[in-house]
Amino acid sequence: MIKSITVKNYILIDELTLDFNAGFNVFTGETGAGKSIIIGAIDAALGAKVNKDAIKTGNDKAYIELLIGLKPEFDFSVFEDNGIEIENNEVIISREILQSTTRSRINGVPVSLDFIKEIREQLLDIHTQHQSYNYIQPKNHIILLDNFALKPHRDNVLLFNEKYHKYIELQNKLEKALNIVNTTQQQEDFLKFQIQEIENANIEDVEECEKLEKELDILSNVEKLKELSYSSYWALYGDDGNILNALSSVKSNISKLSSMDESVSELEEDFINTYETLKELASQLRNYSDSKENDNERMDYIGERLSLLEKLKRKYGNTLEEVLNTYENLCEELNAIEFSQDEVVKIEREIKELKVELENLASTISEARKELAVVLSKAVTDEMEKLELPKSRFEIDVQSCNMNEKGIDKVEFLISTNVSEPLKPLAKTASGGEISRVMLAIKTIFAKADKTNTVIFDEIDTGISGKASQAVADSIVNLSKTHQIILITHQPIIAAKADFHFYVKKEQAETTKVKVYNLDGENRIKALALLAAGEINDESVSFAKNLLGV
DSSP states (O other): OEEEEEEEEETTEEEEEEEOOSSEEEEEOSTTSSHHHHHHHHHHHTTOOOOGGGBOTTOSOEEEEEEEEOOTTSOTHHHHTTTOOOBTTEEEEEEEEOSSOEEEEETTEEEOHHHHHHHHHHHEEEEOSSOOOTTTOHHHHHHHHHHHSOHHHHHHHHHHHHHHHHHHHHHHHHHHHHHHHTOOHHHHHHHHHHHHHHHHHOOOOTTHHHHHHHHHHHHHTHHHHHHHHHHHHHHHHTSTTOHHHHHHHHHHHHHHHHHHOGGGHHHHHHHHHHHHHHHHHHHHHHHHHHHOOOOHHHHHHHHHHHHHHHHHHHHHOSSHHHHHHHHHHHHHHHHHHHHHHHHHHHHHHHHHHHHHHHHHHHHHHHHHHHHHHHHHHHHHHHHHHHTTOTTOEEEEEEEEEEEETTEEEEEEEEEESSTTSOOEEGGGSOOSTTHHHHHHHHHHHTGGGOOOOEEEEESTTTTOOHHHHHHHHHHHHHHTTTSEEEEEOSOHHHHTTOSEEEEEEEEESSSEEEEEEEEOHHHHHHHHHHHHHSSOOHHHHHHHHHHHTO
16 A cells, blocks of 8 residues: 655655555545645556656656555566665655656655566556546456366466466477477487587597697607607716716715714705706606607508597587587587477377367366356446446457466446446446446455556546435445545535545645645544535534544
8 A cells, every 4th residue: 555655846746755655545636736746646656657747837847756555466576677676565666757857666665667567567546537547458358267166266266377387387398399200310320420520529528639630749859859768867876977977076075074063964965965866857857868769650650640630629519618619519419309209299199188178277277257247237237226326237258369477358348337338348438427336336346356556546436426425425435445445526415425634725826736634633623514514504504524524
């Protein structure tokens, strides 16, 4: 429900904050006082079309903000999916109206008008002489009808929806399988050739190319490697003038030095370690030199192997890892071809069986809808008669259509408000002074099936008598037990039934301003008296008190 609204620099409003409550909230005031401006602000915040003319003269921008409490059963995932955090089941929806554009936010997060319009259907209905929302749209009629039904029917609808989506998934799966089966023999042979070509290469190491290239580089330079390693060995340990022989005399001198001065013992130890390390190095260099041999056969193998692997990389991927990934994909594709013929037969059988289930279930659902439509059509027609629409007829039309996720029915609300007029779609007759009462009648009957929490009626009392006013008032009171009602009226009988009474007044000074007062006690009695008689006197005050039961 709407908990509060804040409006700044919008049309005739400088700055206004109103707190609403659950139950029945009514607005009264003289014609042209600005009551509809407040409803328009709510509508604008929730995505209605606005332009720069909505900005109060002398200002650069207008601002509207709604604080809305959400039902626990609200689908909060729609906010989570858009990065909007929710606390205490509340959202702040704001809209800034600038000279050339508008900006909308939910809890401070910028959102598109399309997103605002998407969620508004779950938040409220606005019914005026010029527009109506959820109940007007034919797409909602089948949902309202099903939601009104008892649990067994609703369970059948859910079951049908689940089975239908499975049916569509199977059809998509069948289409893919048939596409694979229709692959030509030539394509299948080519797949086998590609797989065999990669298998024959027997790739076991994705880094094989790099390792072979390094080995080839060594084999190509074996003579130079032998020369460098052996000459290094010879310099260290080969002839009489080698480095290690020269270091032997240094070793002897340090040993004598250490025996004469113990402080040199660490130097002696370090030198001995270095000397032994050089001896080991000399031995390793000799072994390395001896191990290197020309191997032309190995070089030829590596060259051929690298040529083969490079050819595979050109055809199947830039690296051996990509080649192996391609191999796996080719195998899956071949397996799919070999598997799909049997799969097609299996899927076709499943589709046939599921279609029979869907047709039977859809038929059951359709019969239930038609029976319920008759009952609800009469109930709404009776309700309209109570609301001073005695010649009006309402009918829920259930027609057959191609199977879809809702079944085999197309549901639409039809209405005639004149005895000489045929029934027409509600969407094409939603205008004029009667529409708010039509919507009230429908809303009253469908209250238990409606998930919208807030209903707004603008001038629902147009063209009705005192007797009809009482019926309208009673109907609204009943509806306010399940919905928050925000209503504009000129009828004291209706206004007196409200739980909360707001009085709207236009004040003329240097500029025109709209003010709103929350009435109770004597102020409310005076407002009802003024509404009833156009002036406050003993008779009108007495009438107002009688309406309030005080």
